[in-house]
Amino acid sequence: MNKIIFLSAIAALSLMTACHANHNHDHDKDEAQKEEGHHHDSDEIVLEPEDAERFGVKTAIVTPSRFNEIVTVSGQIVSSPEDRAVVAAPASGIVRLVAGVTEGMNVSAGATIATVSSRGVTGGDPNESARIAMEAAKRELDRLTPLLADGIVTRREYNAAQQAYDAARAAYSGNAASGRATSPITGTVTQVMVKEGEYVETGTPIATVSKNTRLTLRADLPERYMTFVNTITSANFRPAYSDSTFTLADMGGRLVSPANAAGELKGYIPVYFTFDNNGTVTPGASAEVYLIGRSRNDALTVPVAAVTEAQGTHYVYVKKSDHGYEKRPVKLGNNDGKSVEILSGLNAGEEAVTENVTFVRLAESSGVVPEGHSHNH
Numbered sequence: 001m002n003k004i005i006f007l008s009a010i011a012a013l014s015l016m017t018a019c020h021a022n023h024n025h026d027h028d029k030d031e032a033q034k035e036e037g038h039h040h041d042s043d044e045i046v047l048e049p050e051d052a053e054r055f056g057v058k059t060a061i062v063t064p065s066r067f068n069e070i071v072t073v074s075g076q077i078v079s080s081p082e083d084r085a086v087v088a089a090p091a092s093g094i095v096r097l098v099a100g101v102t103e104g105m106n107v108s109a110g111a112t113i114a115t116v117s118s119r120g121v122t123g124g125d126p127n128e129s130a131r132i133a134m135e136a137a138k139r140e141l142d143r144l145t146p147l148l149a150d151g152i153v154t155r156r157e158y159n160a161a162q163q164a165y166d167a168a169r170a171a172y173s174g175n176a177a178s179g180r181a182t183s184p185i186t187g188t189v190t191q192v193m194v195k196e197g198e199y200v201e202t203g204t205p206i207a208t209v210s211k212n213t214r215l216t217l218r219a220d221l222p223e224r225y226m227t228f229v230n231t232i233t234s235a236n237f238r239p240a241y242s243d244s245t246f247t248l249a250d251m252g253g254r255l256v257s258p259a260n261a262a263g264e265l266k267g268y269i270p271v272y273f274t275f276d277n278n279g280t281v282t283p284g285a286s287a288e289v290y291l292i293g294r295s296r297n298d299a300l301t302v303p304v305a306a307v308t309e310a311q312g313t314h315y316v317y318v319k320k321s322d323h324g325y326e327k328r329p330v331k332l333g334n335n336d337g338k339s340v341e342i343l344s345g346l347n348a349g350e351e352a353v354t355e356n357v358t359f360v361r362l363a364e365s366s367g368v369v370p371e372g373h374s375h376n377h
Contacts, residue, residue, distance in 0.1 A: 043326065043327070044320060044324040044325070044326060045317070045324065045325040045326065045327065045360060045363050045364045046323055046324060046325075046363060047323065047324075047325060047359070047360060047363040048323060049322050049323065051359070051363075052359070055356055055359040056355060056356045056359075057353060057355065057356045057357075057359050057360060058353070058354055058355040058356065059319045059351045059352060059353050059354060060302075060351065060352060060354045061349065061350070061351055062300055062301075062302065062342075062346055062347070062348055062349070062350050062351070062352050063300075063348055063349070064297065064298045064299065064300060064348055065297070065299060065300075065301060066295050066296070066297050066299070067295065067296065067299035067301050067334065067336075067339070067341055068233075068292045068293055068294065068295045068296075068334070068336065069228070069231065069292075069293035069294050069295075069334060070290050070291065070292060070293070070334035070335060070336050071221065071225055071228055071290075071291045071293070072288065072289070072290050072291075072335065073219050073220055073221050073222065073288075073289050073291060074219075074220055074286065074287070074288065074289065075217060075218050075219040075220055075237065075286070075287050075288075075289040076217075076218050076284070076285070076286050076287060077215055077216070077217055077218075077237075077239065077281060077282065077283055077284065077285050077286075077287055078215065078216045078217075078218060078283055078284065079190065079210040079212060079215060079216065079283045080214040080215055080216045080274055081216075082214065083187070083210055083211040083212065083213055083214045083215075084190075084208060084209070084210045084211075085183065085184045085185045085187070085208070085209050085210075086205050086207075086208055086209075087113045087114070087181050087182065087183055087184070087205070087206045087207045087208070087209060088181065088203050088204065088205055088206060089114075089116050089181055089200040089201065089202055089203060089204040089205075089206055090116060090179065090180065090181055090202070091116050091118065091179060091202050092116070092118060092199075092200065092201045092202050093116040093117045093118035093179070093199070093200070094116065094117055094118070094197060094198070094199055094200075095114050095115075095116055095194050095195075095196065095197065095198050095199075095200055095206065096114060096115045096116075096117070096196065096197070097113070097114045097192070097194075097196050098112050098113060098114060098115070101113055101114070101189065101192065101207070102189065102192065103189055103190060103191060103192055104188060104189065104190075105188065105189045106187070106188050106189075107183045107186065107187065107188075107189060107209060108183070108186050109183060109184060109185050109186045110182050110183065111182060111183050112180045112181070112182050113181050113182065113183055113189070113206060113207050113209075114180075114181045114194070114206050114207070115179045115180055115181065116179045116181060116200065117179050133168045134165070134168035134169050136168075137161070137164045137165035137167075137168040137169075138165055138168075138169075140161050140164070140165070141161045141162060141164075141165045144157065144158050144161050145158070181206050181207075183207075183209045184209075185209055185211060186211070187209045187210050187211040187212065188209065188210055188211075188212055189207055189208070189209055190208050190209065190210045190212075190283065190284075191207060191208045192206070192207045193205050193206060193207060193208070194206050194207075210283060212277050212283060213276065213277055214274055214275070214276060214277065215274070215275055215276075215277045215281060215283060216256075216272055216273065216274050217235065217237055217248070217253075217272070217273040217274075217275065217287070217289065218270050218271070218272055219235060219237075219270070219271040219272075219273070219289040219291055220265055220268040220269075220270060220271075221268060221269045221270075221271050221291065222267065222268055222269075223267055223268065223269060225269075226269065228291070228293055229269060229271070231293035231294050232255060232271060232291050232292065232293055233255065233292055233293065234248050234249055234253065234255065234273070234292045235248050235253070235271075235273055235289055235290060235291050235292055236248065236289075236290040236292070236336050236337040236338065237287045237288065237289045237290065237337070238287060238288045238337055239281065239282065239285045239286075239287045240285055240286045240287060240288075241282065241285055242280075244280075245290075245337035245338050246281065247338070248273055248275050251275040251276050251277075251278060252275055252276040253273050253274065253275035253276075254273065254274060254275075255271075255272075255273055256272040256273060256274055257272065271291065288337070290335065290336045290337045292336060299333075299334075299341050300341065300342045300346055300347075300348060301339040301340060301341050301342065302316060302339065302340060302342060302346070302352050302354060303338065303339055303340075303354050303355075304335065304337070304338060304339065304340050305354070305355065305357065306352055306353060306354045306355075306357060307330070307332065307340055308357060308361065313329050314329070314330050314331070314332055315327050315328060315329055315330065316328050316330050316342065316345070316346055316352050316353070317352065317353040317357060317360045317361075318346070318350050318351065318352055318353070319351040319352070319353065325353065325360050325363070325364075327364060328345050328346060329345055330342050330343075330344065330345030330346055331343040331344040331345055
């Protein structure tokens with residue numbers, strides 16, 4: 001904000017300087033300019049070419065171009081299922097988080113997130129009991145094996161011992177014995193779901209880890225747009241924490257499937273996209289989503305930054321000459337987050353200000369027209 005104010009002050013100062021310089025023009029030059037028809041309408045905004053160039057004011061010829069039907073909705077960015085893993089408790093017991101484990105921490109595959117111990121817990125350690133049972137069953141099986149070869153025990157007795165050992169081995173978990181809950185993938189800890197010292201059962205989720213290389217965008221489409229669903233091809237989105245609009249087409253994005261039924265949010269149809277994370281998108285953030293539908297080739301569009309608003313009316317600045325600009329009220333149509341359609345107020349072939357509109361507005365608000373510029377055309 002300070003930077004904008006600073007630049008605005010520079011622009012205003014430049015305009016004032018130009019104004020004072022023009023006030024020093026002699027009468028002969030005034031008359032010569034009048035004779036040459038160098039006049040401006042009373043509503044024309046004067047901005048000298050050198051000032052426009054200095055402050056980066058740029059324009060472009062408006063021509064009919066391809067543009068899509070757009071529906072703007074709210075949505076959310078979430079981790080894709082294939083890029084997310086859950087760290088679960090290997091046994092029942094008390095959780096001890098590894099020092100330093102917090103949300104946002106980067107971990108490697110196999111890294112220990114927490115340990116679980118049943119020591120001191122009423123009922124003891126079930127996995128330790130399973131280990132003892134397994135070892136006992138193994139000793140019995142080893143005892144009967146040579147006896148079977150000598151014909152001292154029957155095949156039925158031996159098979160029963162083998163079955164008992166297999167069952168005991170299945171009940172015992174080496175991972176549970178270690179008590180270590182480890183990350184199955186390399187990524188970032190996105191959520192810690194237990195508290196230090198909390199009692200958990202076997203399989204209880206302890207944390208989630210996400211690679212964040214592939215993300216999912218969920219757009220919540222109001223049910224009144226049901227007929228629009230099957231025309232959706234892609235989307236743009238602007239996260240709540242950013243002023244930038246991202247284009248899925250530039251991020252390897254694709255429509256997962258056009259939803260045809262209401263989701264958990266009553267009155268809305270969820271539409272899902274997946275895309276590659278370029279490192280600037282944060283999972284969990286809400287977003288404004290511009291759903292892109294059918295296209296046509298006769299739309300007049302300008303960049304979103306070219307449009308200003310005052311008291312509910314939208315305006316575009318049109319360049320009329322090297323020195324003059326006109327503030328033109330316009331009616332807006334579809335908006336994809338980067339460009340906006342102009343339904344009326346602007347004609348094909350006209351030259352609209354597309355960048356650094358602020359400085360044209362400053363020239364307008366100064367209300368100063370240099371001497372030698374008539375208010376009659």
